[in-house]
Amino acid sequence: MAKKLPKVDVVTIGVGWTGGIIAAELAKQGLKVVGLERGASRSTKDFLMVHDEYRYAIRYELMQDTSKETITFRNAPNERALPMRQLGSFLIGEGLGGAGVHWNGQNFRFLPYDFQIRTMTEKKYGKNKIGADYLIQDWGITYDQLEPYFDRFEKTIGVSGEPSPLGGQRSNAYPTPPMKETVITKRFKEASKKLGLHPYHMPSANLSKAYKNPDGEQINACQYCGFCERFGCEYGAKTSPNVTVIPTAEKTGNYELRTHSNVTRILYDGKKATGVRYVDVLTGEEFEQPADMIALTSYVMNNAKLLLTSKIGKPYDPNSGTGVIGKNYCYQILPGSVGFFEKEQFNTFMGAGALGATVDDFNGDNFDHSDVDFIHGGSVSITQTGLRPIQNNPVPPDTPTWGKEFKAKSIHYYNRFLNIGAQGASMPFRRNYMDLDPTYKDAYGEPLLRLTYDFTEQDKNLFKFVGEKSSEIMKEMGADTVVTIKSAEKYNIVPYQTTHNTGGVIMGADPNTSAVNNYLQMWDAENVFVVGASAFPHNSGYNPTGTVGALAYRAAEGMMKYSKQGGSLV
Amino acid sequence: MTDKDQKVTMTRRRFIRNSSLVAGGAAIGGGLIGALIGTNLDNDGKVKTSHETGHNQQENSEASTRALIYFTDREDFQVLSAATERIFPEDENGPGAIGLGVPYYIDHQLAGNYGNSTREYMQGPFFPGTETQGYQSPLKRNQVFNEGIRMLKETSQKNYNKKFDELDGEQQDEILSQFEQGKVPLRGTDSNVFFSLLRSAVLEGAYSDPVYGGNANMEGWKMKNFPGHQASYLSQIEAKEFKKIKPQSLHVFHK
Known part of the structure; x- marks a missing residue:
């Protein structure tokens, strides 16, 4: 029997960027907030000895323990889904700060085109440009409406950057100047300019200089140590929830953080949520935490899973096309190009997660799509994130993967290769979705989430086009050998690709085709707000965090409004 | 300063x-x-x-960690060592897997969380999956190594009537290639799964921090000009x- 606790104003399920932002904003305004985090506490002092590639980047010290919870996966609805028994394709966060601890800090805004993608695409290219099985829809909000929230998030995290020449209008400059120019970023920019493109320095949450955010939190200056992605920052220089919004919430006196607290159910009376049930994973004790408002703040997977297990909102059915929960799961398409340089060595072991340069010329609708068989595109970037030796053993094509020749070449090219990577937009497709697995259970007896996903024709066409563009830049940069990455025929859950999973609880203007409105308030439960990339109706050609952060500030504003007036906010 | x-x-x-x-x-x-x-x-x-x-x-001190905490039969360890050296051999760049302490690194890893697959989802039912669904065997990693080494020994005896670690390099490579291609039957898993684990473990041992028992004197890093x-x-x-x-x-x- 669960122990019933005194009621609070707000519960967040998960404490990373979104849970932290909701907590900080509402606690500052006097609401009592409880943050439930399934993992352990952690912060800067835990990362003093973090320069350990094996522990953090190979064995995934900071990520989800799949012995307790994972997903099942299949490529198509007629296959049997099987458990993802170890992490691979994406690295789900666990513990205080979530993936906000081990992100790279590449902080973009989605394009104006993204938010009105169906309207703008049909207007320019006609109704037949988008195939019937692509569930592409407008977001129920425009870039201009979201701009103040982008600005807000960028100020909270202190982004170092310069505007994209092809991005949306900005009300303010970035809070801190761009990161340093290196031989590598400079070479990319010069080559891109020669090709008539518009390069700029990547907007970074590894800060170019020390910065105090509007909440009074200090973020330090990046040291370019080369251990960012998959690691925590020992300097407090890669902005994380742990050095910003979580301490901001704690300072109010209105916030209570409970770690090792795994939520298993949202309690729902058919109209509203009344609270949550959770397990203390250290003692096994069950608690019921009543609350006036619930914020699901677990990025994508567990936002969708908890709604499905709690039976809130109508599950998506790929056959009939009805229902919304689990719909529009998207990922990201990752074309790119590898260049091998015979006569030069680069300091690629130095770097920072968001040290890089980008062009947006092939992203969104920044180029004419009349003669191509896909929509959207991707940002194309070079990054200098710090190449570590276990993960990077580059060899030219047709080299054996082990033995004498492999060893010699992987050592020779370790500092003699560069990589241009694109983040390609991913469009929703009828058979790509999430539901509950009928067979497999997690450590708490709850069903695992089941992912059904494969690449589409749109994906493969986009991949080919953007990949060739990246190779043109690499050639211009002077590489002796240029290898254009080929698209996989099928999506594979094993090799790491990206943790930019999106969708499942999408936003929109119509309750029949979306789960939440443009405050991320659920149509079917007015006191439930579902915050994360789960709200994206499709995934764009950028890292998602900037847009997730903006939506979280928007949701916090909605929750504050709701606490005063109740009812639907739109 | x-x-x-x-x-x-x-x-x-x-x-x-x-x-x-x-x-x-x-x-x-x-x-x-x-x-x-x-x-x-x-x-x-x-x-x-x-x-x-x-x-x-x-x-x-470092040398006294060069002892076995997982393997029990010395011959198994010798077979493992010989296989790691073929994957990452000593050459003009510097030491190979044995010189870097990789076999000891693997032994120690197999005794701990890695070998016991403590952070992997190991609940049944188990079904063979498609290639895109990843690892689906009920075996823990250290059991995969046990099976792989057992079959390295058997294959060597069958093909050459010799112990694996006594074969010449090309013969060892021939057997390892058969494993890599999934051609050798293993109990509970496939030989390419073992080979892939072994290859990854060799690189991990060569280039991880010396605290794990490989990358002796940071020689792995020195070859790559990686400053740790x-x-x-x-x-x-x-x-x-x-x-x-x-x-x-x-x-x-x-x-």
């Missing part, structure tokens, strides 16, 4: 200050504080042992020329 020195001092100080919050509590706090405040030299300049951690004890743990590249990141930096391991926190 260089940037680097400053950083170490600053972070140590900050760490010790913060650690007082957990002193006496979590085990991790006690161990780390001990390591950081344990001094290395006494007034006469003699090496002093830290009572808190045992650091600098003669018995704790460096506090900061702030003053070098804009350099036009390639920087060769003397590598440093996590042991620097315990000196």
